[in-house]
Amino acid sequence: MSRSFVNGAAPEEKPEKPEAALSARDVSLGYGERLVIRELSFAVTMGQITVLVGPNGSGKSTLLKALARILAPSCGAVYLDGRAIQQFPAREVARRLAILPQAPVAPEELTVGELVEQGRYPYTGPLRPLGEHDYAAIALALEQTGATAFRPRRLASLSGGERQRAWIALALAQETPILLLDEPTTFLDIGHQLDVLALVRELNRTHGKTIVLVLHDLNHAARYADRMVALRAGQIVADGPPQDVLTEALLAEVFGVRARILPHPVDGVPLCLPFATADTAHVKSSDAETAITPTTETAEKTAGQRVGS
Amino acid sequence: MSTTLNVRLRTRLRSGHLGHLSMRLRTGLPFAGRRYPLGLLLGGLVLAVLCVLHVATGSVDLTPGQVIAALAGHSEQPFHEVIVWDLRLPRTLIALVTGAMFGLAGAILQAIMRNPLAEPEMTGATSGAVLAAVLWLGQGSGRLAEPGTVLPLIALAGGVAASGLVYLLSFQRSSLPGRLILTGLLVSAVLRSGTSIVLLLHQEALGSILIWLIGSLNGRVWVHWDVLWPWALVALPLGLASARWANILQLGDASATGLGLRVPYARAALLFVAALLAASAVAIVGGIAFLGLIAPHIARRLVGADARRVFPMSVILGAALLLAADIAAQLLLRPTTLPVGAVLAALGAPFFLYLLRRRTP
Numbered sequence: 001m002s003r004s005f006v007n008g009a010a011p012e013e014k015p016e017k018p019e020a021a022l023s024a025r026d027v028s029l030g031y032g033e034r035l036v037i038r039e040l041s042f043a044v045t046m047g048q049i050t051v052l053v054g055p056n057g058s059g060k061s062t063l064l065k066a067l068a069r070i071l072a073p074s075c076g077a078v079y080l081d082g083r084a085i086q087q088f089p090a091r092e093v094a095r096r097l098a099i100l101p102q103a104p105v106a107p108e109e110l111t112v113g114e115l116v117e118q119g120r121y122p123y124t125g126p127l128r129p130l131g132e133h134d135y136a137a138i139a140l141a142l143e144q145t146g147a148t149a150f151r152p153r154r155l156a157s158l159s160g161g162e163r164q165r166a167w168i169a170l171a172l173a174q175e176t177p178i179l180l181l182d183e184p185t186t187f188l189d190i191g192h193q194l195d196v197l198a199l200v201r202e203l204n205r206t207h208g209k210t211i212v213l214v215l216h217d218l219n220h221a222a223r224y225a226d227r228m229v230a231l232r233a234g235q236i237v238a239d240g241p242p243q244d245v246l247t248e249a250l251l252a253e254v255f256g257v258r259a260r261i262l263p264h265p266v267d268g269v270p271l272c273l274p275f276a277t278a279d280t281a282h283v284k285s286s287d288a289e290t291a292i293t294p295t296t297e298t299a300e301k302t303a304g305q306r307v308g309s
Numbered sequence: 310m311s312t313t314l315n316v317r318l319r320t321r322l323r324s325g326h327l328g329h330l331s332m333r334l335r336t337g338l339p340f341a342g343r344r345y346p347l348g349l350l351l352g353g354l355v356l357a358v359l360c361v362l363h364v365a366t367g368s369v370d371l372t373p374g375q376v377i378a379a380l381a382g383h384s385e386q387p388f389h390e391v392i393v394w395d396l397r398l399p400r401t402l403i404a405l406v407t408g409a410m411f412g413l414a415g416a417i418l419q420a421i422m423r424n425p426l427a428e429p430e431m432t433g434a435t436s437g438a439v440l441a442a443v444l445w446l447g448q449g450s451g452r453l454a455e456p457g458t459v460l461p462l463i464a465l466a467g468g469v470a471a472s473g474l475v476y477l478l479s480f481q482r483s484s485l486p487g488r489l490i491l492t493g494l495l496v497s498a499v500l501r502s503g504t505s506i507v508l509l510l511h512q513e514a515l516g517s518i519l520i521w522l523i524g525s526l527n528g529r530v531w532v533h534w535d536v537l538w539p540w541a542l543v544a545l546p547l548g549l550a551s552a553r554w555a556n557i558l559q560l561g562d563a564s565a566t567g568l569g570l571r572v573p574y575a576r577a578a579l580l581f582v583a584a585l586l587a588a589s590a591v592a593i594v595g596g597i598a599f600l601g602l603i604a605p606h607i608a609r610r611l612v613g614a615d616a617r618r619v620f621p622m623s624v625i626l627g628a629a630l631l632l633a634a635d636i637a638a639q640l641l642l643r644p645t646t647l648p649v650g651a652v653l654a655a656l657g658a659p660f661f662l663y664l665l666r667r668r669t670p
Contacts, residue, residue, distance in 0.1 A: 070566045094569025101563035105423065107614035109338070110559075114615045121557055122569040126550060152342065154613070174568070 021046060022067055022097065022178055022210075026076035029062050029234075036062045037234035039076065044178070049204050050212045051221040054231035055255050060214045061102060061182050063231070067212065068099035068180050094122035097178035098171040102186065102214075108156035112166045115155065116141055119173025141172035145199060161192035168199065178210045179203065185215065193217070197224045218272045222246050223264075230254050246270045252278050340622075341613040348611055352625035356405070359632040363404060364397045366636045368644060399531045404635050404649075405628045406541045407590040408600060412627015413548045414586035415601025416608065416620050420555035421579045422486040425609075428602040429587035431493035432580060435598075436500035437471020438464040438591040443504050443518050447511040461536045461592035468588025469581075471500060476580055485562075489580075524597035524650025526635050533593050540589035548582050548620065555579060555616035597650045599657030600627055606664060 023043035030036045037059040044050060044067070052060040065071040066078055069085045078085040085093060098119075106115055119141065120134040142148040145165040155163060164184060171179055181200070185193040201224055203209045215221045221228055222242040230238040230245055232254045238245040251259045251272065259274035340348025364380075365371040369392055371379075378384050379393035411429060418427040429435050442464040472493075479485075479492035508518055520527070557570045558579070565572050587601065608622035631649065634656065638647040 065563070068563075068567055070563050089569075090566075090571050091569035094567065097567075099563070099567035101561065101567070104564050105561040107423075107559050107609075109609055109614035111342070111613065111615075114613070115560075118556055118560060118568060121553070124553075126553065154338075170564075171567075 021082065022078070022080055024063065024066060024073070024076065024078045027063075027066055027073035027078065028075040029059070029066050029071055029073050035074070035234070037066075040234065040236065041076075042229070042236065044210060044212055045227055046177075046210045047204075047208060048210065048226040049200065049224060050227045050229060051225035052212065052214045052229050052231060053216075053218060053221050053254075058231040058254075059234040060231050062234075064099070064180050064182050064212060064214055065101075068097060069093060070099065070101070091122040094174060094176070096176050097180060098174040098176040099180040100167050100171045100182060100184055102182040104167055106155055108154065110155050111152055112142070112147055112155065112158070112162075112169070113138070113151040115166055116147070116151075116169045116173050119170045122174060137175055138173050141169040144172055144203070145169040160187050161189075161195065164188060164192070164196055165199075168196070172203070177208075178212070181211065181213045183214050183216060185217065185220065193220065200224060218246060218251075222270045222272070243270050246272055338611065338613050340611045341618070345612055345618050349621065349625070352622065352629070356625055356629050356632075359629055359636070360401055360405065363401045363632045363636055364393055366639050367392070367397055396530070399534045400526050400529050400635075401632070402534055403529045403537060403593060404526055404631045406537060406545075407594045407597075408604075408628035408631025409545060409624040410541060410586040410590040410627070411597060411600040411631070412604035412608075412623040412625075413545065413620060414583040414590070415603075415627070416605035416616070416623035417548055417551065417555060417579050417583040417586075418601070419605050420616050420619070421558050421576050421583075422490055423559060423561070424486065424490060425606065426602070427490060428599075429583065429591075430497055430596075430598065430601075431490055432584050432587065433471035433475040433493050433496045433500065434468040434584040434587035435591050435596045436497040436504070437474075438468030438588045439522060439596045440471075440500045440504045440507070441467020442521055442592070443507045446514050446518055446521070447507045461533070461589070464592035465540070465588045468591055469584055471496060472580060472584035472588070476577060486576075489576075520648055521595045522650075523648040524591075524595035524653075525648035526594055526638075527646055527648065529594065537589065537593045540585070544582060544585045544589060545624070548586055549624070551579050551582055552616040552620045555620070559614070559616065595648075595650060597631070597653060599653050599661070600630060603657055603661060603664075604630060606661075 021044070023041070025041050026039045027041075028035055028038050029040075036057070040059075040063065042063065052063065054060045062071060066073055069078060072086065080088060080093060080096060116138050117130070120130055120137065123134060124130060139148070142151055145168050147162070147165045147169045150158065150162055150166075155166065158166065168181075168184065171181075184196050184200070188196065197220055200211055200213065204211050213221075213224075215224075225242050227240065228238075228242045228245040229236055230250060237254055238247075238250050246261060248259060248261055251257050251261075251274065255274075256278045257274040258276045258278055259272050262271045262273060263269070264271045340351075361373045361376050364376045365373055371389065371392070375384065375389055376393060379389045380398075382390070384390045384393075414429045414434070415427070418429065418432060419425055422431075442460060444467075445460060445463045475489070475493045475496045478496065479489045481488070504522070508515060511518070554570060554575045557565045557568050558572065558575060560568070562572050565575070591597075604627035605619060605623045607626050608619045612618040612622050630653070634653045635649045637656070638649045638652040641647060641652065
C-alpha cells in the first residue's frame with residue numbers, strides 16, 4: 001500500500017497547495033437570539049495540536065462548530081486559506097478539514113466499513129464512484145485507528161471505544177490536513193481516553209495533521225496539547241503552551257475552582273489537582289491564598305502519596 | 310482419506326454460501342455486504358413470479374403457462390390474449406410501479422428524517438393528493454372510475470403543494486427532522502379533516518371517494534398507465550440516485566456538513582423527490598397506507614442501513630407487497646374484489662406490530 005498520500009490530502013488531485021490555514025476573525029456566534037461568543041478572533045496553528053478548554057457554556061464547542069462551518073457566524077467570518085469559508089464549495093472544504101462532532105449519530109445497522117466509506121463523499125460524485133485510491137484511503141483510516149478488525153461489524157455491536165475509533169476513521173478517510181474533534185473522549189474509560197489521545201498525537205507527529213480538540217479533562221489537555229486555549233463566557237482568557245495556561249489563578253478565574261498545579265512525578269507535565277470550588281467565579285488570589293493554605297498542604301500531601309503509591 | 314474428505318466437505322458446507330445464508334436469516338441482515346447481489350437476484354425472481362401470478366388472477370382463472378403464452382402472443386384461445394393484454398397487464402404494471410414508488414418514497418423519508426416511523430403520509434404528499442382529488446371529484450368535474458388524465462394531475466399537484474407547505478412551515482433558520490415530522494403530521498391532519506368535510510358535503514360521491522381514500526387497483530387500465538409512467542421514469546431513477554446523499558444525511562446534520570453536503574438543500578431535494586414519488590402513485594391508485602412504512606423496514610432487515618442497498622431493496626419489496634396484496638384482494642372474497650389498500654392495512658398493521666415487538670435482532 002502506498003503511503004504517499006498520508007500527509008495531507010492527495011497531491012495529484014489538488015491544483016493548489018494542500019497546506020491550509022484556518023482562522024476566525026471577529027466572529028459572533030450563537031443559537032437563535034442568544035449569543036455565546038462575541039467578536040472573537042482565533043487562528044489555528046498549523047501543524048500543532050490545539051486544545052480548547054473551558055467550563056460548560058464557555059463557547060469552546062461553538063467555536064469549533066464555526067471553524068467547521070457547521071454554525072454560521074452572525075458577524076465576522078471564518079477564513080480557510082485566506083478565503084471566507086462560506087464562499088468555498090462545500091465539498092472542497094470537506095477535503096481540507098474534517099470534523100468529528102460531539103455525540104455523532106448513525107443508523108445502528110450500519111457497519112463500520114460502510115460508515116468509514118462515507119468519508120470519501122467529498123471526492124466522489126454521482127458519476128465518479130469509489131476508485132482504487134478511495135479504497136486505499138478507507139483501509140488506511142481503519143488501520144490507523146486500529147479499526148480494521150471490526151470493519152464488518154455493525155455499529156450496534158461496538159463498545160464505546162470501538163465506536164469512537166470508527167468515527168475517527170470516518171474523519172481520517174476524508175484525508176484532510178486539518179482535523180477538528182469535539183470532545184472525542186467523552187463516555188470513554190480512562191484507558192480508551194488515552195488510546196484516542198495517543199492516536200491524535202500520532203496523527204499529528206507522524207502524519208503532520210493539524211488538530212483542534214475540545215477536551216474537558218484539563219490534565220489530558222495539558223499532556224497532549226502543544227497549545228492550550230482557555231475560554232470563559234465566549235472570550236479567550238488564556239492562550240499558550242500548557243505550562244503557561246494551566247495555572248492556579250486561571251483555574252479560579254475560568255472554572256471557579258481552587259486547585260494546586262504540580263509537575264507530574266513521571267514527566268513534569270503540569271498536573272491539576274482541584275480540591276474545592278471557589279465561592280465566586282473571581283477569587284482574589286490574596287483571599288484564596290490565606291483561606292486555603294492549610295488545606296492546600298494536605299491536598300498536596302495526599303496527592304503526592306497517591307501518585308507515589 | 311474419506312474422513313478428511315468428509316470433514317472438508319462439512320467445513321465447506323458450513324462456511325459456504327448456503328450455510329452463511331441460513332445463519333444470517335436467523336441473526337438478521339441475510340443480504341448485507343457481499344451477499345447483496347444475491348438478494349437483488351432473489352428479489353427480482355420473486356417479483357417476476359408475482360407478476361405472472363398477478364396477471365393470472367381475476368374473474369377468469371388462467372394458469373401461469375397460459376399467461377406466458379398470452380404474453381408471448383401465441384395463445385390457444387384468443388380471448389386469453391384480450392384478457393391479459395387489455396385488462397390484466399396494465400393493472401399488474403400499475404401495481405408494480407406504484408408499489409415501487411411507495412416503497413422508495415418511504416425509504417427516502419425514513420433516511421432523511423432519521424426516523425424509522427416516517428412514511429409518505431408525513432410529508433403531506435398523500436393527504437394533499439387525496440384532498441385535491443376529492444375536491445375535484447366533489448365539484449362533479451369528473452368521476453374516479455372515469456379514466457382521465459386530469460384527475461391524476463390534480464392529485465399530483467395537491468400532493469407536491471402540500472409537501473412544499475410542510476417544508477416551508479417547518480423551516481426556521483434550518484429544517485430539523487423532528488420539526489419536519491411534526492409539521493407533516495399536523496398539516497396532514499388538517500388536510501384530512503378537509504377531506505372529511507368534502508365527503509360530508511358530497512355524500513352522493515361518497516362511494517367513489519372512499520375507494521380513492523383507501524386506495525385500489527380496480528379498473529386501472531392503460532389510460533392510467535399512460536399517466537403514471539412518465540412520472541415513474543423521472544422520479545424512480547432520481548430517488549435511487551439520491552441514495553448517496555441519504556447516506557450522508559443519516560449521519561446527522563453536523564457530520565453531513567463536515568463531509569461537504571449542503572444539508573438544507575439536500576434534505577429539501579430528497580423531500581421533493583419523495584413527495585413526487587408518493588403523490589404520483591397516490592394520483593393513480595389512491596392513498597395506500599403502510600406500504601411506505603413496511604417496505605423499507607423489511608429492506609433494512611435484509612440488507613442493513615446503507616441507503617445504496619436499502620433503496621433498491623425497498624423498490625423491489627414495495628412492488629412485491631402491493632402485487633401480493635392485490636392478488637389477495639382479488640381472491641379473499643371472490644367474486645367481490647376488495648380495495649387493495651384495505652387488504653394492505655389489515656395485513657400491514659398487525660405485521661408492523663409484530664416487527665415492533667421483536668425489535669433488535
